[in-house]
Amino acid sequence: MTRMKIVQWENQPERFLSAKQVLQQNMAAEHIAVGSAEAFRSSLESGPVDLVLASGSVLADAVAQLSALEEAEHRRIPLIAFVSTEDKSRLLATSDPIVFDVIDISELDRLPFSVTRAVALNNSREATNSELEAAKELLLSSQKSVAIGRLLVSIAHEINNPLEAIANLLFLGQRNVSDPEQVARCLRMAEGELQRVGDITKQILHFHRDTKTVQEVRLDDVLESIVSLYRNRLEMRQIEIVRQYRSQASILAHPGELRQAFSNLVANAIDAMPHGGKLTLRLRDTRHCKPSVTIADQGHGIAPEALPRLGELLFTTKGEGGTGFGLWVTYQILKKYGASVRVHSSTRLGRSGTTFMLCFSDSDSVVVKREDESLSQMSPRDPLARVGRDDRGTLEGGHNAKTA
Amino acid sequence: MNRPRILILNDDRRLLETRKMLLQDCGAEVFTARGSEESLRATLNDPVDLVLIDATNVGLEHGEKLCALVKSLRPPECIALLVKPEIGIPTETIADRVIHRTGPRRMLVEINELLDGRLDVELWEKKADDEDEDRSMGEPT
Numbered sequence: 001m002t003r004m005k006i007v008q009w010e011n012q013p014e015r016f017l018s019a020k021q022v023l024q025q026n027m028a029a030e031h032i033a034v035g036s037a038e039a040f041r042s043s044l045e046s047g048p049v050d051l052v053l054a055s056g057s058v059l060a061d062a063v064a065q066l067s068a069l070e071e072a073e074h075r076r077i078p079l080i081a082f083v084s085t086e087d088k089s090r091l092l093a094t095s096d097p098i099v100f101d102v103i104d105i106s107e108l109d110r111l112p113f114s115v116t117r118a119v120a121l122n123n124s125r126e127a128t129n130s131e132l133e134a135a136k137e138l139l140l141s142s143q144k145s146v147a148i149g150r151l152l153v154s155i156a157h158e159i160n161n162p163l164e165a166i167a168n169l170l171f172l173g174q175r176n177v178s179d180p181e182q183v184a185r186c187l188r189m190a191e192g193e194l195q196r197v198g199d200i201t202k203q204i205l206h207f208h209r210d211t212k213t214v215q216e217v218r219l220d221d222v223l224e225s226i227v228s229l230y231r232n233r234l235e236m237r238q239i240e241i242v243r244q245y246r247s248q249a250s251i252l253a254h255p256g257e258l259r260q261a262f263s264n265l266v267a268n269a270i271d272a273m274p275h276g277g278k279l280t281l282r283l284r285d286t287r288h289c290k291p292s293v294t295i296a297d298q299g300h301g302i303a304p305e306a307l308p309r310l311g312e313l314l315f316t317t318k319g320e321g322g323t324g325f326g327l328w329v330t331y332q333i334l335k336k337y338g339a340s341v342r343v344h345s346s347t348r349l350g351r352s353g354t355t356f357m358l359c360f361s362d363s364d365s366v367v368v369k370r371e372d373e374s375l376s377q378m379s380p381r382d383p384l385a386r387v388g389r390d391d392r393g394t395l396e397g398g399h400n401a402k403t404a
Numbered sequence: 405m406n407r408p409r410i411l412i413l414n415d416d417r418r419l420l421e422t423r424k425m426l427l428q429d430c431g432a433e434v435f436t437a438r439g440s441e442e443s444l445r446a447t448l449n450d451p452v453d454l455v456l457i458d459a460t461n462v463g464l465e466h467g468e469k470l471c472a473l474v475k476s477l478r479p480p481e482c483i484a485l486l487v488k489p490e491i492g493i494p495t496e497t498i499a500d501r502v503i504h505r506t507g508p509r510r511m512l513v514e515i516n517e518l519l520d521g522r523l524d525v526e527l528w529e530k531k532a533d534d535e536d537e538d539r540s541m542g543e544p545t
Binding site: 160161162164165167168169171172175176189192193196232235236237238274275276 | 415416417418419421422423425426429438440441442460461462463466505507508509
């Protein structure tokens, strides 16, 4: 069994000796006494410490040092205040989470039990934190897998049609081998389809090429690369693109991240319009948003009860067809760049649609502010995200954005 | 023999065109429409022998909706539903036949069966027979 290391910051030698005696009788522990802030800091830096005992006069300093350590190294060392009887009632009123227990000299018998419990609970907490970190890593890794999966699906989806068209044309050419004109026509068309496959793969690979460095990224370029990527799907669904680029703003960012964030919104808009409609891409500078990006569709809209959950991990409105990752990833990326999100959606027949308004701004006084308590409660995962419903009982006032 | 009349529903214009050429080459009279309910309604004025719905493009759920619409508007018409080869054949489908989208040969054979052999696939069948013959000749005895 490993020996526990206990550091006691104490100015009264007799109190240290009492504690040491009772602890040695009950557990295997290395017990060190320190008498100054410097010595206390050195002892923390010299190696892992399992527990700190501190007297009332130095308690505030000890807590401050341990809090700083926790913040810097994400490692908590529990502390037990070992104090005089007079100090106890005063200290019990303090509730710093680092202070595990307050024991006065008359309760010395309780000290071994409290030390053992503090260390055990802290170890258990550390283990839980490690598991949480591991789960977070796994989640990020899953996110990458999902991104790769989406890339593969998108390649397969985009090139399957031209590939089958080529197969049809070659088959047709074989059937009509005695008709050179027909064969030549089929080959010409097949060549065109092959060109289409090449264009699609180039677009997809260019789109997903990521750079490791932050650079000035023009948002209209990002939006155009997404339109280019989804051109075939937009054309198939007869979706009209309405471009309203009124700003030439650029922001410092990883281009790939911005493409991923915006493309999820555009892909969702396309999915929402299986029978066509307008997809509006707006870029402009407003007083508080420089720039503001709007992506609006005329799709089926999002049910009011689903709006507050947008951006929640694994939440999807697409049933089995959705992963619940796309919008979550978008929200995480936008949050990283300090952008706020407003969503308006209507399911009203003939006026349905969804609008995402993204606000990039260095002025946080207005944009970051929560509009009311009920809103922040509705979207606890991201305090920057704001949700509104168009046309019916709007949840936020004072804005004039409408669905396209 | 009457030329079979086939309506193809697909959202990809170029794929639609090559499928049309293929089926026309096999003697069918071919009509095309986008994969929306509106375009389907607009094209169902005249009866056809077969409606070919490509669920790989319009989505399986929407494909089934289109099947239901065809059955409600023109119950006697035969429906073939094209699905991705990687998914199983849906057990509960309104379509008369579900065809895995694996290329022109498979599609033509299955459609020809549905149309009771009314497609002119003789050239292909002859070629396939020749290929079988070639293969059997090459096999060790």
